[in-house]
Amino acid sequence: MTESNHAPTVDLAIIGGGAAGVLTAIHALCQARPGLQLALIEPDLPLARGVAYATGHEGHLLNVPAGKMSGFADVPDDFLDYLCQLQAYPELDRDALARHYVSRRHYAAYLQLRLRQAQQGSAAQLQLVNDSVSALQPEGDGLRLVLGDGSALRAGAVSVAVGNTLRPLPARGAQLLSRAQRVEAWDYPAVQAIDPGVDVCIVGSGLSMADSVVSLLANGHRGVMHVISRHALLPLPHAEGGAADFDPQPLLAMNLRQRLRGLRQHARQAQAQGLPWQAVMDRIRPLGQALWQSLSAADQRRFLRHVVRYWDVHRHRIAPSVHAQLQALRERGQLQLHRGRIDAVSADGDHVRLTGDGRRGSRLHLQVQCVVNATGVETRGQAMRNPLLQQLLASGLARPGPHGIGLDTAPDGQLLDADGTPHPRIQVIGSLRIGSLWESLAIPELRVQAAQAAQWMLAQAGLP
Structure with missing residues (x-):
C-alpha cells in the first residue's frame, strides 16, 4: 500500500485562508449536504487576514467606505450590519458609518465570525489545516495535495486561492x-x-x-x-458623491486610445456639472473586467507599458484622511x-x-x-515565490496567464494546463486571475468568484 493510499481524504479542499478562501468556504458550508468533508488549508493563522487585512494598526483604513464592503453580493449591507452590531464606531450613525473608511483590522474579524456562523449552521464538516501546499498531483478521480510538512491529503476538487506575493526589492545588493x-x-x-x-x-x-x-x-x-x-x-483620494450619469457601454467598442480620450471628455463634462473626476471612475467601476477583456491583446500590452500606473492611481484610491496626511508631509x-x-x-x-x-x-x-x-504585488506567474505555483507551472498543470500575469484560467475559473485544456478538478480565484480579468483583487470581484467557486466545486465533486 502506497503513502497515497494512507492519505486522509476530503471532498473539497480550499488552498489559501485569506479573504477569498474564507468566502469560498462560507459559501460551500452554506450549500453543502450532510457529511461533506471540507478542508481549508492555510499556513499563516488566524484566517481571513492575508496581506490586506493582516494589519492591526488602527490607522490602516479600508480603501472604500464601509457600506460597500459586504462579503456577500446578495446581502449588500452585511459588513455595515456587523459594524453596527459590534458598535465599533458608536459616535457615528448608520448612514455616516456607511460612508466612513474604517480600520482594516475589522474586516478579518468580520470574515472570521461569518465563517464560524456558517460552520455552526452547516451539515458539512470543516477541517482547518495549518500548513502550506507544495504540490498538486492528479490521482484517480481526484487530486493529491502534498503539504509543506511532507504529508498528503486527497480531495475530489480543489480551489486555489493563495493570494498575493510581494515583489522583491528590485536592486542589486x-x-x-x-x-x-x-x-x-x-x-x-x-x-x-x-x-x-x-x-x-x-x-x-x-x-x-x-x-x-x-x-x-x-x-x-x-x-x-x-x-x-x-x-x-x-495614490489619489476618494471624493464625496455618487457616480457620474453617463452610459459607459460605448467604451467597450473603442480601442485603448479612444477610451482614454472618452474618459477625459467624461471627466470634463463631470467637472462642468460640479462633479469630481472620481465620479467618472465610479461609473465605469462595474465594467472593469469587461473593459479589460474587450481590449485587443495589442492594446492590453500598450496599457501595461504606458497606462497602468496612471490607471492605478485613479482606480485604486485611498481614504481622503490618508491622502491629507501624505500631502501635509510633502508640504513640510x-x-x-x-x-x-x-x-x-x-x-x-x-x-x-x-x-x-x-x-x-x-x-x-x-x-x-x-x-x-513597498513595490507591491508580484503579478508574473513564473516570478511568484510560491512552491505550489512553481510546481503547477513546471509540471504543465498550469500555464502563465495573458502577458505572463498570474495563471491562465477558463471563463469560469478552471485552471488551464500547458495545452489550454481546463482541469476538471481545479478552480482558481482571486489575484491569480488578473491576467484574464484584470479586476480580480477587490472584494466586489472576490465575493462573486467565491460564490461561483463553491458551486463549481460542489458540482465537480458530485455534491450539489
Whole structure:
C-alpha cells in the first residue's frame, strides 16, 4: 500500500485562508449536504487576514467606505450590519458609518465570525489545516495535495486561492542588507519598529507606501521619508458623491486610445456639472473586467507599458484622511518624492546607499538608514515565490496567464494546463486571475468568484 493510499481524504479542499478562501468556504458550508468533508488549508493563522487585512494598526483604513464592503453580493449591507452590531464606531450613525473608511483590522474579524456562523449552521464538516501546499498531483478521480510538512491529503476538487506575493526589492545588493536596514512593507510590526529618528527610503509609491507612512507617523517619525518610484505618482483620494450619469457601454467598442480620450471628455463634462473626476471612475467601476477583456491583446500590452500606473492611481484610491496626511508631509518637506529607478543598494556602516536612474538621464544618489520595500504585488506567474505555483507551472498543470500575469484560467475559473485544456478538478480565484480579468483583487470581484467557486466545486465533486 502506497503513502497515497494512507492519505486522509476530503471532498473539497480550499488552498489559501485569506479573504477569498474564507468566502469560498462560507459559501460551500452554506450549500453543502450532510457529511461533506471540507478542508481549508492555510499556513499563516488566524484566517481571513492575508496581506490586506493582516494589519492591526488602527490607522490602516479600508480603501472604500464601509457600506460597500459586504462579503456577500446578495446581502449588500452585511459588513455595515456587523459594524453596527459590534458598535465599533458608536459616535457615528448608520448612514455616516456607511460612508466612513474604517480600520482594516475589522474586516478579518468580520470574515472570521461569518465563517464560524456558517460552520455552526452547516451539515458539512470543516477541517482547518495549518500548513502550506507544495504540490498538486492528479490521482484517480481526484487530486493529491502534498503539504509543506511532507504529508498528503486527497480531495475530489480543489480551489486555489493563495493570494498575493510581494515583489522583491528590485536592486542589486538588496539581499545583503541587514534586517534593520531592509524592511518589507507588508511586515507591519517591522515597519512600526523603525527608529523614529532615522531617514527612510520607501521604494514604491502605491498603497503599500501609504500604509508604511501611516505606521511611521503613528510612531512619531522625525526623519525624512524619501519615496522613489518610476512615475512618482502618489495614490489619489476618494471624493464625496455618487457616480457620474453617463452610459459607459460605448467604451467597450473603442480601442485603448479612444477610451482614454472618452474618459477625459467624461471627466470634463463631470467637472462642468460640479462633479469630481472620481465620479467618472465610479461609473465605469462595474465594467472593469469587461473593459479589460474587450481590449485587443495589442492594446492590453500598450496599457501595461504606458497606462497602468496612471490607471492605478485613479482606480485604486485611498481614504481622503490618508491622502491629507501624505500631502501635509510633502508640504513640510518630510516626505520627499523622487522619480527614478533604483538599481543598486549597499550598506555603509549604519547607512544604506542607494543609486539609480533619475529624471532626464540624471543619476539618483540617496543615503538613509533604512529601506522599505513597498513595490507591491508580484503579478508574473513564473516570478511568484510560491512552491505550489512553481510546481503547477513546471509540471504543465498550469500555464502563465495573458502577458505572463498570474495563471491562465477558463471563463469560469478552471485552471488551464500547458495545452489550454481546463482541469476538471481545479478552480482558481482571486489575484491569480488578473491576467484574464484584470479586476480580480477587490472584494466586489472576490465575493462573486467565491460564490461561483463553491458551486463549481460542489458540482465537480458530485455534491450539489
